[in-house]
Amino acid sequence: MAQELAHRILSDLSTAFQRHPNIDEVGFIPCPTCQHNRSPVVVENNKLGIETWCLELIFPYAHDKVLRARGRDDNGRKIKVSRSARSLLEATRAVLLVQADCLTAWNIRKELVEAEDLKCIQDLKFAALVLTKHPKSSETFAHRRWLLKQIVQKTTSTSLQPSPVSQASHTNGLVAGDQASGGAAAVPPLNARGTKSGGAELPCDEKLLETELAVCQSSAERYPSNYYAWTHRAWVVEQVARCHYKILIKELSDTRHWISRHISDHSGLQYRQFLITQLATHFRSADALQDEFLPLLTAEFELLTDLITAFPGHEALWYHRRYVFQQWESVLSMCKCPKSDNSASSTGKNQTHLQQGHPEVPAELYAHSASSFSRDCKDSKLHATVVQGNKKAKVDPAYTEHHTLQSELELCRNVMATCRDGWQVRLAGSYQHWLQQRILGQDNTSL
Amino acid sequence: MKLYSLSVLYKRESKVHLLMGGYDLQSFGYFQRGSVKEFMVFTSQIIVERCREGSRSTVKEQEYMCHCYIRTDGLGGVLIADHEYPQRVAFTLLNKVLDDFTQKVPAHLWPDGNQNTINYTELDGFLAKYQNPREADSMMKIQSELDETKIILHKSIEAVLERGEKLDDLVAKSEDLSVQSKTFYKTAKKQTSAV
Numbered sequence: 001m002a003q004e005l006a007h008r009i010l011s012d013l014s015t016a017f018q019r020h021p022n023i024d025e026v027g028f029i030p031c032p033t034c035q036h037n038r039s040p041v042v043v044e045n046n047k048l049g050i051e052t053w054c055l056e057l058i059f060p061y062a063h064d065k066v067l068r069a070r071g072r073d074d075n076g077r078k079i080k081v082s083r084s085a086r087s088l089l090e091a092t093r094a095v096l097l098v099q100a101d102c103l104t105a106w107n108i109r110k111e112l113v114e115a116e117d118l119k120c121i122q123d124l125k126f127a128a129l130v131l132t133k134h135p136k137s138s139e140t141f142a143h144r145r146w147l148l149k150q151i152v153q154k155t156t157s158t159s160l161q162p163s164p165v166s167q168a169s170h171t172n173g174l175v176a177g178d179q180a181s182g183g184a185a186a187v188p189p190l191n192a193r194g195t196k197s198g199g200a201e202l203p204c205d206e207k208l209l210e211t212e213l214a215v216c217q218s219s220a221e222r223y224p225s226n227y228y229a230w231t232h233r234a235w236v237v238e239q240v241a242r243c244h245y246k247i248l249i250k251e252l253s254d255t256r257h258w259i260s261r262h263i264s265d266h267s268g269l270q271y272r273q274f275l276i277t278q279l280a281t282h283f284r285s286a287d288a289l290q291d292e293f294l295p296l297l298t299a300e301f302e303l304l305t306d307l308i309t310a311f312p313g314h315e316a317l318w319y320h321r322r323y324v325f326q327q328w329e330s331v332l333s334m335c336k337c338p339k340s341d342n343s344a345s346s347t348g349k350n351q352t353h354l355q356q357g358h359p360e361v362p363a364e365l366y367a368h369s370a371s372s373f374s375r376d377c378k379d380s381k382l383h384a385t386v387v388q389g390n391k392k393a394k395v396d397p398a399y400t401e402h403h404t405l406q407s408e409l410e411l412c413r414n415v416m417a418t419c420r421d422g423w424q425v426r427l428a429g430s431y432q433h434w435l436q437q438r439i440l441g442q443d444n445t446s447l
Numbered sequence: 448m449k450l451y452s453l454s455v456l457y458k459r460e461s462k463v464h465l466l467m468g469g470y471d472l473q474s475f476g477y478f479q480r481g482s483v484k485e486f487m488v489f490t491s492q493i494i495v496e497r498c499r500e501g502s503r504s505t506v507k508e509q510e511y512m513c514h515c516y517i518r519t520d521g522l523g524g525v526l527i528a529d530h531e532y533p534q535r536v537a538f539t540l541l542n543k544v545l546d547d548f549t550q551k552v553p554a555h556l557w558p559d560g561n562q563n564t565i566n567y568t569e570l571d572g573f574l575a576k577y578q579n580p581r582e583a584d585s586m587m588k589i590q591s592e593l594d595e596t597k598i599i600l601h602k603s604i605e606a607v608l609e610r611g612e613k614l615d616d617l618v619a620k621s622e623d624l625s626v627q628s629k630t631f632y633k634t635a636k637k638q639t640s641a642v
Contacts, residue, residue, distance in 0.1 A: 025477055027476040027477055027479060029478045030482065030627050030630035030631040030634055031627060031630060032630050045477065047477040052630070052634065132476075133476070221474065222474070224510070261448055261449075262448070262531070263448065264530070310533075310581070311448075311531070311533055311580075314531070
């Protein structure tokens, strides 16, 4: 009896999908018992609704079918059954709409794709539907990645070769120290500088990419701090768009608004960090970094200052600021001119100590904090060093002026002096502490 | 940061009724919206019932923040937002809405008014406009006469209930909530306690 009913509901579901090919959302309708003599499957405005009372009927029924297709009965014993592709599609669909993390069901669908009973695009559409009800289902995202790989492999094997950027994309960009040393050397600039493949076409189908990014966006919207959605998005940019310069820039500007409306979303900010790190790898020469990458970081600093002051008390923003500052530091250290080495001259201990101890810290950072050093520490020797360091600076002062250690510390002081939000004051304090630790190391904690 | 509901209520002798409500439930699933709306009304009503005239309070309930301002004349407003939405803007908006409502709807209509008898259509507009708190930027800067220290913060709806009262019972007893919404409440509760 129950089996029969479950079977009927499953075919109702199939009919619904046939009649409404554009169903774009699925949801459950809270309903403890079957109250009316009608189907629990409803379609309204292209939204598919399933009344909750029937879930406990259809799920075991469909799940059993799925297991049997795997040649196992309920107790895990092997059995011999062959099913038609159609009935497998129906059963896995019912299971996944209810329980999106059923890997067995997704795997059966993978086999159906391989046997060409199911098209990749169709299944992407279905998986997108599942995500409207289960926006942080990791198995659904994993299945999407598998499907996308199938599509990308097909297209690359026929036409495109892997771009040089994708090979570089796995090194950790600026953060990796080995690139810092070679940064100013004669590595030819890539796409971004317009020399090699600047106007090159996207390494993938634009529409495919667009749809995928939209799916990530809607999942992130449905569930706050949706780690799965944002890591999937990063994967898409890396593996489908091959970290194409145009896409990175577009994503950076597209997520800007989103971030301004989701100021406590760590995952979203982390995605921006991914974009910025990947962008950095596009600028190989010191000039490119300075002229094109630094302005991006400046913009990020400005965005953060704006959000931090307008909406106090959100930890995610402060942590993102640490990342931007780190990037800033490494860029400046790369832009530093290596040849003007006259450090052996006048100043002695302090300078050599600083340069040995903190090779990653550019002189400019000290330069702009000079006044605070001399005021706070009354260390004239250090001050002298700092001034000398400044002469070595090759970086355009227009950029360094704004976001040096000094201006960062000033932001902290301002916030701590004026903000009435206790949590915000603590966040500013911990950022200040982090800056001091980072720049000065253990030896100069007196600042 | 999001605003979900903005309602104007009237409180007299600890009885509360809804005069007008505006909702933005786009971010909820299509089939959930009905129940979510009923619960927003239900919650707003409970909070106004339990808070004193002349007080400002914010009740945190899961990831939602219910900001409530009841004037001494019994007119009250509740704004349900997420936790990112700035509290100061929320209360400035409530001030503004109640002032506007007083101007457009004569006070003698309040005691017996309801959504059908009262003609006030501004709430949806306010909600839409203030979805972006920057709209209120000038207000954010003014640091208006609102003193944040006077806003009472409750950590849950249970915290505003009277001793011995239970939210589950109130939900079960409520005549304004449909069977579907009550089921919705139960399943939602099961899910949150399971996590």
